[in-house]
Amino acid sequence: MASSPGLAALLLCALFTASAASRFAPADNHLIACGATAPALLPDGRRFIPDSGCASTRLRSQSPTLPTTAPNSPAAPSPLHAAARVFSCHASYDLAIRRRGHHVLRLHFYPLDSTLAAARFHVGAGDFLLLHNFTASSPIIKEFLLPVETDVLALTFVPDAGSAAFVNAIELFSAPEELVGDIATLVTPNATNQTTGLSSQVLDTLYRVTVAGHKVTPFNDTLWRTWVNDEGFLLSKESSGTRSFGGRIAYPKDSRLMTREVAPDNVYSSARSVDSEGTVTWGFPVPAGNRYLVRMHFCDIVSKAMYQLYFNIYVNGRLAVKDFDISGTTGYLAYPYYIDFVVDVEDEGMLKLAITGSKMSRPGEASGLLNAVEIMRMNKTGGGMDGDFPVILDMDYLLSKGIGEFARSLLCGLVFAGLFLVLVTLVMKLRTELKNSGMLWSH
Ligand SMILES: *[C@@H]1O[C@H](CO)[C@@H](O)[C@H](O)[C@H]1NC(C)=O
Ligand SMILES: *[C@@H]1O[C@H](CO)[C@@H](O)[C@H](O)[C@H]1NC(C)=O
Numbered sequence: 001m002a003s004s005p006g007l008a009a010l011l012l013c014a015l016f017t018a019s020a021a022s023r024f025a026p027a028d029n030h031l032i033a034c035g036a037t038a039p040a041l042l043p044d045g046r047r048f049i050p051d052s053g054c055a056s057t058r059l060r061s062q063s064p065t066l067p068t069t070a071p072n073s074p075a076a077p078s079p080l081h082a083a084a085r086v087f088s089c090h091a092s093y094d095l096a097i098r099r100r101g102h103h104v105l106r107l108h109f110y111p112l113d114s115t116l117a118a119a120r121f122h123v124g125a126g127d128f129l130l131l132h133n134f135t136a137s138s139p140i141i142k143e144f145l146l147p148v149e150t151d152v153l154a155l156t157f158v159p160d161a162g163s164a165a166f167v168n169a170i171e172l173f174s175a176p177e178e179l180v181g182d183i184a185t186l187v188t189p190n191a192t193n194q195t196t197g198l199s200s201q202v203l204d205t206l207y208r209v210t211v212a213g214h215k216v217t218p219f220n221d222t223l224w225r226t227w228v229n230d231e232g233f234l235l236s237k238e239s240s241g242t243r244s245f246g247g248r249i250a251y252p253k254d255s256r257l258m259t260r261e262v263a264p265d266n267v268y269s270s271a272r273s274v275d276s277e278g279t280v281t282w283g284f285p286v287p288a289g290n291r292y293l294v295r296m297h298f299c300d301i302v303s304k305a306m307y308q309l310y311f312n313i314y315v316n317g318r319l320a321v322k323d324f325d326i327s328g329t330t331g332y333l334a335y336p337y338y339i340d341f342v343v344d345v346e347d348e349g350m351l352k353l354a355i356t357g358s359k360m361s362r363p364g365e366a367s368g369l370l371n372a373v374e375i376m377r378m379n380k381t382g383g384g385m386d387g388d389f390p391v392i393l394d395m396d397y398l399l400s401k402g403i404g405e406f407a408r409s410l411l412c413g414l415v416f417a418g419l420f421l422v423l424v425t426l427v428m429k430l431r432t433e434l435k436n437s438g439m440l441w442s443h
C-alpha cells in the first residue's frame with residue numbers, strides 16, 4: 001500500500017518525460033518546478049513537475065525549506081516564475097541519472113521579492129562548485145554543460161553566511177553525444193594549435209547568438225535553447241551584408257557529428273556576409289581571467305557553386321583560421337559546420353570575434369560569412385568554475401553530524417528569521433501541517 005503512490009509518481013514522471021521530447025529524446029530528463037503546487041506547462045510543450053511530486057528526485061535539507069509563490073502579479077513572463085523554493089541552510093536535490101555522460105543543466109532564478117534579489121549563495125553539482133557567491137538580482141537562467149559520472153547527481157544549494165538561497169526551476173537532461181567534442185583550436189597570442197581534453201570541462205554558457213536572424217526561442221530549438229540576435233554585439237562592419245535563406249539546410253547523411261541537435265536550422269538560415277574587402281567585428285563582454293570555448297557556426301547559404309567562399313577568422317584579435325573554405329571542408333553547400341576555439345581572456349574583459357574577406361574570393365562577391373556563435377566559460381579547476389573555495393557540498397556529511405548540528409540548523413533558521421519574518425511563520429505552520437499529515441518529505 002505504502003509503495004503504490006511512489007510508483008504512480010514514478011510512472012507519471014516517465015509519462016511527462018516521454019511527452020516532453022518531440023524529436024530528441026534525452027535518456028535523463030528532469031524538469032522540476034521548485035516550490036510549485038501544480039505542474040507548469042511551458043509554451044515549448046514541456047511540463048515541469050513540482051519538486052515535491054517526482055519520485056526520481058529527492059530533496060534533502062538541514063532545516064525546513066519553503067515553497068513560496070509570487071504575489072498576484074499581472075502576467076509572470078513564464079509559468080516557472082510563479083513559485084520558488086527558498087533554503088535557509090544547506091539543501092540538495094538528488095537527481096537520478098540513467099545514462100552517464102554530458103548533461104545540460106539549467107537553473108532558473110526569478111527573484112520574487114527584494115530579499116531574494118539580494119540573497120547570496122553557492123550552488124554545487126556533486127562535489128563541483130558551479131556558482132560561488134551568486135546573486136540573482138534580476139531574472140536569469142544559468143546554463144551549464146557538465147559531464148556526469150555518477151548514478152545520482154546532487155544539486156546542492158548553500159546560503160552564504162546570513163543569507164538564503166533559492167531556485168525557481170531546474171532542467172537536467174542528457175546532452176546528445178555530438179554536442180561536446182574533445183578537440184578544439186587553441187588560439188594564443190603567438191600561435192594556434194590543437195588542444196584536447198575539452199570533454200572533461202564544465203562549461204558555463206554566456207552567449208548564444210544567431211547572426212542576422214530572429215531570436216530563436218526554446219519552442220523552435222531542438223534542445224530548448226534561446227538564441228538572440230547579434231545586433232547588440234556588433235562593433236563594426238564594412239563591405240558586409242545580411243543574408244537569409246529559404247531553402248533546406250542539409251546534413252551529412254548518417255553523420256554522428258553534425259545533427260540538428262548541435263544547432264537548429266533557424267540559426268543556419270541567416271548570416272552576415274563580407275565581400276573580399278569586408279570586415280565584421282563583434283565584441284562580447286566577458287569576465288577577465290578566464291578560458292573560453294567559442295563555437296562559431298558556418299553554413300554556406302550564399303554561394304551558387306562550390307569553392308567560392310574564402311575568408312579569415314579572427315579570435316581575440318588573432319588570426320585563427322586563414323582562407324577558410326567552407327564548401328571545401330563540408331563537401332557541399334548549405335551544410336552546417338562549426339569550429340571550436342579555445343581562448344584565454346586575460347585583462348580586457350572583451351572577447352572580440354571577426355571575419356574578413358580574402359583575396360582568394362572574387363571581388364564584389366560574398367567572400368565569407370558567420371551564422372551563429374556560442375561562448376562558454378570553462379572551469380578554472382577540478383573543484384569549481386571559479387576555482388576552489390571552502391564550501392561544503394556533501395549533504396551526507398552534513399546530515400550525519402547529528403544533534404550538535406541540529407543547533408546549527410536552528411541558528412540558520414534564526415538568521416533566516418531576521419530576513420524572512422513573515423515567511424518563517426509560514427515555515428512553522430507548514431512544519432506542523434506536514435508533521436500532522438505525516439508527509440515530511442524533506443528532512
Ligand atoms: C561571499 O562574498 C561576501 C562579500 O563579498 C564575503 O564576505 C563572503 O566571505 C563570500 N563567501 C564565500 C564563501 O566566499
Ligand atoms: C609569445 O611571444 C612573446 C613575444 O613575441 C614571447 O615573449 C613569449 O615568450 C611567447 N610565448 C610563448 C608561449 O611562446
Ligand SMILES: *[C@@H]1O[C@H](CO)[C@@H](O)[C@H](O)[C@H]1NC(C)=O
Pocket residue numbers: 191192193194
Ligand atoms: C602544438 O602542440 C603540440 C602538442 O601539445 C606541441 O608539441 C607543439 O609544440 C605546439 N605547437 C605550437 C606552435 O605551439
Ligand SMILES: *[C@@H]1O[C@H](CO)[C@@H](O)[C@H](O)[C@H]1NC(C)=O
Pocket residue numbers: 216217219220266
Ligand atoms: C518558430 O519558427 C518559425 C519559423 O522561423 C516562426 O515563424 C515562429 O514564429 C517561431 N515560433 C516561436 C514561438 O518562436
Ligand SMILES: *[C@@H]1O[C@H](CO)[C@@H](O)[C@H](O)[C@H]1NC(C)=O
Pocket residue numbers: 128200201202379380381382383
Ligand atoms: C574542469 O573540471 C573537470 C572535471 O571536474 C576537470 O577534469 C578539469 O581538469 C577542470 N579544468 C581545469 C582547467 O582545472
